[in-house]
Amino acid sequence: MSDYAVAIAEALDLSVEETDIMRYASMMHDIGKIGVPDSILDKDGALTTEERKIMQRHTIIGGKLFATSKFPMVKSAGEIALTHHEKYDGTGYPRGLKGKNIPLNGRIVTIADWFDALVSKRSYKKAWSFEEAVKDIEERSGTFFDPDIIKVFLCIKPTLKKLLRANQSIESAIA
Template sequence: LNIKRYNDLMAQTNSILEEKVAERTAELQVAYLTAKDNELGIVEVLGRAAEFRDNETGAHIQRMSRYSALLAKSLGFSEEETELILYASAMHDVGKIGIGDTILLKAGKLTAEEFDIMKTHPQIGYDILTVKDTPLTKMAAEIALTHHEKIDGTGYPRGLKGEQIPINGRIVAIADVFDALTSERPYKKALDINESILILKDGSGTHFDPRILQIFIDNIEEVLAIKEKYANN
């Protein structure tokens, strides 16, 4: 009888413990999702703030971040890494917040001195994003710093060359330039897809990583589907 009572008590205790663990797990999941939502909200605000100052549209972020995620997935990134680059790439130009309007909004060609100032925006973005240390902000800072670097070492701000440029920066460089080429701006008309691809190909091995660029071109149908879905309003 005592053994039966003991077993019943242990079963009841285990049941209570399991309920408590389940409740705590659910609470932690809610807390994690809330924190993640808050962080992603900040990401969107920072990305939109940079675009607002640069007369860009919100659709630019939507497109280029999805081009970046498509490339990452095609390169074999994990689901988690692909999601990270989707959100991190949205902050690639956050450093433009620190560039004066006379330069940032200038309709004509920048002078050499003005361009030198413009070339500081990757470092400004990096400095902004390294204030907080999370996987998302680490990747975002890396992208902000390196998406204007070129494979042949002629990019900025550090003149990195080849695989010195982190792969995330090499991915976003292609996504960003393609969207810029194929989008209309107050100072230019959009180029058609074929012309834009030719320009990208001309930069293969000098501006862009040849392997990543070829994967981008191989997936052009999916790229165009993204472009259509997130067209400017």
């Protein structure tokens, strides 16, 4: 997931420092899941409304873990953990932030995380093809995702495809 977030950050012309921060901070986006019971994390099939609420708390837990740090990388990790499920149209969680009120690093990671989830195999779904995943993301421009970032995302399709192929090779080598 971090590879995709970094590729988007680079394409957005973020500085080398900011891109480096993105690389490491984005790796911890789901760290708050340490506070979610395994029975929910490992559940096969759909979550109940109550279980979904508990799962969604991983954003708040992750945000709190890093909230007081003065270090830019750790601060960014907290911001990403807190905001990577917010949606551009305000329908995300935990705070229902809208548009550019969602920090840029959160707006980038939400796209990278969605893309990674689509192209990955899960117990409840097959891995989508690169083309299917890109089409789905393009269709959610302006609703789930920042349309300005999606424009950039679509410009770097060859880079994203290469990264996906590289990640798939690594995964099949260790399987």
